[in-house]
Amino acid sequence: MNIKLDLQFDGTDFHGWQIQPDNPTVQGVLKDVWHKVTGEDTTPEGCGRTDAGVHAMGYVANVHTDTTIPTDRLPYALNTFLPNSIVCTNAEVVPDDFSASRSAVKKTYRYTIDNSVFPDVFRSRYAWHYKYPLDIDKMRQAADGFLGTHDFIGFARSGFTVKTTIRTIYAIKIEKNGNIITIDVTGNGFLYNMVRIMAGTLVFAGSGKIDPLAIHDIIKSKDRSRGGITAPPEGLCLKEVFYTDE
Amino acid sequence: MNIKLDLQFDGTDFHGWQIQPDNPTVQGVLKDVWHKVTGEDTTPEGCGRTDAGVHAMGYVANVHTDTTIPTDRLPYALNTFLPNSIVCTNAEVVPDDFSASRSAVKKTYRYTIDNSVFPDVFRSRYAWHYKYPLDIDKMRQAADGFLGTHDFIGFARSGFTVKTTIRTIYAIKIEKNGNIITIDVTGNGFLYNMVRIMAGTLVFAGSGKIDPLAIHDIIKSKDRSRGGITAPPEGLCLKEVFYTDE
Numbered sequence: 001m002n003i004k005l006d007l008q009f010d011g012t013d014f015h016g017w018q019i020q021p022d023n024p025t026v027q028g029v030l031k032d033v034w035h036k037v038t039g040e041d042t043t044p045e046g047c048g049r050t051d052a053g054v055h056a057m058g059y060v061a062n063v064h065t066d067t068t069i070p071t072d073r074l075p076y077a078l079n080t081f082l083p084n085s086i087v088c089t090n091a092e093v094v095p096d097d098f099s100a101s102r103s104a105v106k107k108t109y110r111y112t113i114d115n116s117v118f119p120d121v122f123r124s125r126y127a128w129h130y131k132y133p134l135d136i137d138k139m140r141q142a143a144d145g146f147l148g149t150h151d152f153i154g155f156a157r158s159g160f161t162v163k164t165t166i167r168t169i170y171a172i173k174i175e176k177n178g179n180i181i182t183i184d185v186t187g188n189g190f191l192y193n194m195v196r197i198m199a200g201t202l203v204f205a206g207s208g209k210i211d212p213l214a215i216h217d218i219i220k221s222k223d224r225s226r227g228g229i230t231a232p233p234e235g236l237c238l239k240e241v242f243y244t245d246e
Numbered sequence: 247m248n249i250k251l252d253l254q255f256d257g258t259d260f261h262g263w264q265i266q267p268d269n270p271t272v273q274g275v276l277k278d279v280w281h282k283v284t285g286e287d288t289t290p291e292g293c294g295r296t297d298a299g300v301h302a303m304g305y306v307a308n309v310h311t312d313t314t315i316p317t318d319r320l321p322y323a324l325n326t327f328l329p330n331s332i333v334c335t336n337a338e339v340v341p342d343d344f345s346a347s348r349s350a351v352k353k354t355y356r357y358t359i360d361n362s363v364f365p366d367v368f369r370s371r372y373a374w375h376y377k378y379p380l381d382i383d384k385m386r387q388a389a390d391g392f393l394g395t396h397d398f399i400g401f402a403r404s405g406f407t408v409k410t411t412i413r414t415i416y417a418i419k420i421e422k423n424g425n426i427i428t429i430d431v432t433g434n435g436f437l438y439n440m441v442r443i444m445a446g447t448l449v450f451a452g453s454g455k456i457d458p459l460a461i462h463d464i465i466k467s468k469d470r471s472r473g474g475i476t477a478p479p480e481g482l483c484l485k486e487v488f489y490t491d492e
Contacts, residue, residue: 010367055368075364084370118321121256122301124330126368 002098003071005030005044005078006090007059012125012234013085015052017059019043026050026086030061033081037074038067047100047241048107051193053233055126057110058240062100100241106170108186108239111199111231116179127180128199128235134206136176142205143172143183145215146198154222155198156191157230165191174202184239196231197224204228248344249317251276251290251324252336253305258371258480259331261298263305265289272296272332276307279327283320284313293346293487294353297439299479301372303356304486308346346487352416354432354485357445357477362425373426374445374481380452382422388451389418389429391461392444400468401444402437403476411437420448430485442477443470450474 007026015023019031030044044061069077074091082088097103112127114120119129146169153165173184183202185195201218204210210218210228218226253272261269265277276290290307315323320337328334343349358373360366365375392415399411419430429448431441447464450456456464456474464472 008367010370079364084365084375085367087364087367089364118325118333118335119330121254121331121333122372124256125371129330 001065001067002094002096003063003065003074004092004094004098004100005061005063005074005088007056007061008087008089009056009059010085010125011050011053011055016054017046017048017050026056026059027061029083029086030078033078034063036081037077038065038069040065040067045100047104048238050238051196051233051236054236054238055234056238059238060100060104060241060243062094062098064096098243103243104189104241105244106186106188106242107190108184108242109190109195110237110239111183111185111195112235112237113181113183113199113203114179115176115181120179123180125234126237128203128232130203132207134181134203135208136174136181136206138208138212139181139183139202139206140174142202142210142212142215143174145213145219146172146185150219151222152191152194152219154219154224155194155201155227156224157193157197160192162191167191167194193230196233196236197227197229199231199235200228202228203231247311247313248340248342249309249311249320250338250340250344250346251307251309251320251334253302253307254333254335255302255305256331256371257296257299257301262300263292263294263296272305273307275329275332276324279324280309282327283323284311284315286311286313291346293350294484296484297442297479297482300482300484301480302484305484306346306350306487306489308340308344310342344489349489350435350487351490352432352434352488353436354430354488355436355441356483356485357429357431357441358481358483359427359429359445359449360425361422361427366425369426371480372483374449374478376449376453378453380427380449381454382420382427382452384454384458385427385429385448385452386420388448388456388458388461389420391459391465392418392431396465397468398437398440398465400465400470401440401447401473402470403439403443406438408437413437413440439476442479442482443473443475445477445481446474448474449477 047060075088078088114127149168169187171186205212293306321334324334360373395414415433451458
């Protein structure tokens with residue numbers, strides 16, 4: 001039996017999703033809790049790596065299991081042992097060939113910016129405090145330059161092997177609510193640090209450091225130094241993973 | 247010159263306000279930052295102790311100083327060196343005899359409860375996750391029993407010396423927004439752990455463990471064991487300190 005788990009986690013105290021020998025990770029904690037609950041020594045498969053400090057509202061994992069615990073009771077059983085920073089919100093049986101990572105067709109990440117002059121201390125774990133004025137219209141104009149299918153090699157940190165650096169961005173939605181700015185980016189996949197570099201580039205466009213109409217040229221240049229800085233991890237949250245084209 | 251500082255802090259990583267030799271505290275950090283900014287070795291006076299893990303939206307401190315930094319620039323200077331978990335939102339000159347603690351006439355604390363079945367991971371540092379059903383009407387009925395002037399010795403943890411254990415509660419406001427319940431308690435002062443014991447008692451009233459009409463008797467009994475548990479510190483936040491009767 002193959003079970004899909006919906007998870008939320010506060011990534012502040014984790015070194016990302018993927019198991020590491022000496023550091024706390026979400027996958028490591030989930031594997032331990034799964035063992036406590038079912039007695040099975042199984043490693044849950046995740047929908048993707050996340051960096052240290054990055055959060056998730058809609059992370060997805062799957063586990064091949066022989067557990068006799070009724071599937072609808074699994075979240076209750078897991079949450080009894082999970083720390084307050086990780087919660088399982090749903091569990092359901094999926095076809096054997098379902099893979100949290102390979103079956104995903106698109107993902108939405110949210111990047112959050114606290115644009116107050118003085119930071120909101122209660123958001124400091126969940127937002128990038130950027131105190132200088134940001135022009136939302138310029139940020140939206142710049143965002144349009146990312147849409148479509150491009151080679152995003154200039155928007156990636158090196159260090160991971162991938163078959164191709166071509167990705168498609170379907171939508172970017174930028175909203176401002178008080179001093180909080182959110183950037184929702186939906187794409188068929190993202191390179192290492194790609195969303196954080198896109199967020200840093202949009203902030204540079206909003207603060208006048210980058211011409212909002214130059215994004216297309218910057219992508220084409222494949223030159224990492226022409227984009228903005230890599231925005232800090234605490235502002236990033238995996239919002240949703242899609243398994244069917246809607 | 248005597249300067250009043252308005253502060254907000256996320257208490258998660260602090261051992262409360264008051265300076266301790268070997269643990270990080272808000273007062274300790276502020277004293278260090280004040281020294282960096284002004285060169286003065288002064289200990290800011292706070293409006294009261296807070297427990298480890300307790301937060302503040304409206305903490306007040308005061309400092310006697312000879313600094314030549316313009317008062318309206320002080321928050322900017324302090325925030326440059328303060329960690330993301332502490333922010334100074336305002337500074338103003340006050341009369342020499344103003345004392346953040348002794349001049350306070352009333353305070354409002356907010357206690358926050360996450361009443362979801364599965365906890366909201368992004369609130370786990372700022373709310374008590376209590377998953378069982380709570381009857382808000384019963385909680386409000388119980389809250390009425392706290393109003394007025396009483397000897398609250400049965401609602402205090404021992405360990406601190408105070409002249410009197412008589413306190414006046416002016417108002418308790420309980421609101422529910424989705425699964426989040428907030429309890430705002432305003433009084434002329436609070437004993438050690440008093441708000442957390444009141445919150446635990448209101449939750450016990452809301453879950454049927456304590457008769458909401460028995461609060462007055464429980465206070466009169468001066469028997470700590472008749473109240474609810476001491477609610478955990480992460481749900482507590484000092485919301486506002488009042489220096490004039492309004």
